Every structure is written in structure tokens, then in C-alpha cells.
Amino acid sequence: MIPNFSLYNNKPIPALGFGTYKLTQAGGIESIKSALNCGYRLIDTAYNYQNEREVGQAIQESGVAREDIQVISKLPGRFQRYDDAKQALATSLENLGLDYVDYYLIHWPNPKQGFYVEAFQALLDAKKEGLIKEVGVCNFLPEHLTRLKEETGEYPAINQIELHPYFSQPELREFHQKHEIVTQAWSPLLRTSLVDEEPVLRELAAKYDKSIYQIILRWIFQLGVIAIPKSSSRARQEQNQAIFDFELSSTEVDQICALDRPDGRQKNQDPAVYEEF
Numbered sequence: 001m002i003p004n005f006s007l008y009n010n011k012p013i014p015a016l017g018f019g020t021y022k023l024t025q026a027g028g029i030e031s032i033k034s035a036l037n038c039g040y041r042l043i044d045t046a047y048n049y050q051n052e053r054e055v056g057q058a059i060q061e062s063g064v065a066r067e068d069i070q071v072i073s074k075l076p077g078r079f080q081r082y083d084d085a086k087q088a089l090a091t092s093l094e095n096l097g098l099d100y101v102d103y104y105l106i107h108w109p110n111p112k113q114g115f116y117v118e119a120f121q122a123l124l125d126a127k128k129e130g131l132i133k134e135v136g137v138c139n140f141l142p143e144h145l146t147r148l149k150e151e152t153g154e155y156p157a158i159n160q161i162e163l164h165p166y167f168s169q170p171e172l173r174e175f176h177q178k179h180e181i182v183t184q185a186w187s188p189l190l191r192t193s194l195v196d197e198e199p200v201l202r203e204l205a206a207k208y209d210k211s212i213y214q215i216i217l218r219w220i221f222q223l224g225v226i227a228i229p230k231s232s233s234r235a236r237q238e239q240n241q242a243i244f245d246f247e248l249s250s251t252e253v254d255q256i257c258a259l260d261r262p263d264g265r266q267k268n269q270d271p272a273v274y275e276e277f
């Protein structure tokens, strides 16, 4: 059983979700259906993943009630003008075959382009129309979040950011906590690169009889952050959620936090300068 965290308004959100980047076509549908059938109730997709149709079909075929599933999708950078944002949301809903999406997130701030406040306003208006339950963002830095608050009066419900043992984002997590923004961790397993070399993770895995990936996901849970690991395999989907039967000590949590590196980003995608369309 995956426990819940709470949003700013006390609404529950699963404390662990399922990522779907690269899960496409028939195999993708089977993997997403498998994730739903083994207990994931928070599914992360994006317009740009070109798999919203697969997510919609998996939901329909899973037999799990729509209202028991929370679906996240994301607005591409090229659609941040007000009317384009609303049209992109309409296309996402059509692709998903849903009347509403639980969370629609601005995928990247693209600060050089300069339209993210306009996009946020469009999504706040779509929320009033019942098309989105909560508006969120990804990859926003404190300066972008502050600007949203100053210009629209609201913070997003969620900020989905790169977060894993090499990049644990302590300052941004603190900012989120202060302003009741839920933190989600993308690439929580660092797409499995490098982490299997880490002695601290290996030692903890041996101590708790868990895999290093379970140690990482448990650490993220204990930070109060929602990880959204992706896996195509049922066995690894089950493994990734078998993390609620043990607890790391606060010293062990700190030991993993100490792996943080200034250059720890997976692909050097610094949202202050990186733009994705």
C-alpha cells in the first residue's frame, strides 16, 4: 500500500508515483496497465512524451476507477502563450480520453522565452473551468516561483524537479516546504547510471536486505518528496514500491544527502538557462 502525502489544501496525493517517459505503443500500454494493477495510483505523463493516448488506454483497460487514479500531464514550452496553453490542455485531454486531468504542469520555465506567467494564468483559468484539479510546474527555481506568486497571487501545488542522491536540492526543498508546494522527484534513480557504484548505498542495501534503488526511493520518501520512478517491468515496478516496510535512520538519510554534488545534474539541464520546447 502506497501512503499519501498532502497538498497545500490537505487533499491527499500518493507519496510514490509512476513515470512513463519512453513507455509508448503496445508495450507501453502493458507496462502502464501493470503499474496500475500493482498499486500505483499517481501516473506521470507529458504532452511531449507522445504517450498520453497509451496512458488513457491503460487507465481504461486497467479496471481501476478513474476517480482512484491521479494523472499528471505537462504543457510543452512551445505552447506557453495563453491561448496556446488552453489548446494544448484540450489536446492532452483528448489524447488521454479524460474530462479532466488531476495535475497539469508547466514542463520547463523557459525563462528566456518569458511566457511562463501567461501559461500559469491560462492553467489557473482552466482549473476554474474544471479541466484541471491542480496547477503545477516542473523545473522552476525560487525566482520563477516568486514571480508566479507576485503576478498571479498563487504558488503552484507541485514543483516536479530533478532529484536523486547526486542532486538532492536542499534549498529548493526548503523553499517548497515554506510555501506548501509539494516536491516531486524526476529521474529519482538517475536512470540507474552511476548510483550502483556508491558504497553508502551498497552498505545500506545489504543492511536492510533491499536493492540500492529501494534505498534511494525510501530516502526520497523520508525527505517528504514524491518519487516517480519509471519501469517497464512488473518485477521492478513491485520492487520500487516495496519501500514502506523499513526505515532509514536520520544519520543514514544524512549520509545519502552527503552524496550531493554541485555538478550532480544528470544532463546539466539548469532551468536558469536550459529551455525545452
Ligand SMILES: NC(=O)C1=CN([C@@H]2O[C@H](COP(=O)(O)OP(=O)(O)OC[C@H]3O[C@@H](n4cnc5c(N)ncnc54)[C@H](OP(=O)(O)O)[C@@H]3O)[C@@H](O)[C@H]2O)C=CC1
Binding pocket: 018, 019, 020, 021, 022, 044, 045, 107, 138, 139, 160, 161, 185, 186, 187, 188, 189, 190, 191, 192, 211, 213, 214, 228, 229, 230, 231, 232, 233, 236, 237, 239, 240
Ligand atoms: N518534469 C521533467 O522535466 C521530467 C520528468 N520525468 C519523469 O520522471 C520519470 C522518472 O524518471 P526517468 O528519467 O524515467 O528515470 P528513473 O530514474 O525513473 O529511471 C528509469 C530507469 O531505471 C530503470 N529501473 C527502474 N526501476 C529499477 C530497479 N528497481 N532496478 C533496476 N533498474 C530500474 C528503468 O529500466 P526498466 O524500464 O527496464 O525497468 C529505466 O531504465 C519519467 O519517466 C518521467 O515521467 C523525467 C525527466 C524529466
Ligand SMILES: O=C(O)C(=O)[C@@H](O)[C@H](O)C(=O)CO
Binding pocket: 021, 046, 269, 276
Ligand atoms: O522527460 C522529461 O520530462 C523531459 O523533460 C526530458 O526531455 C528530459 O529532460 C530529457 O531526457 C531531455 O533529453
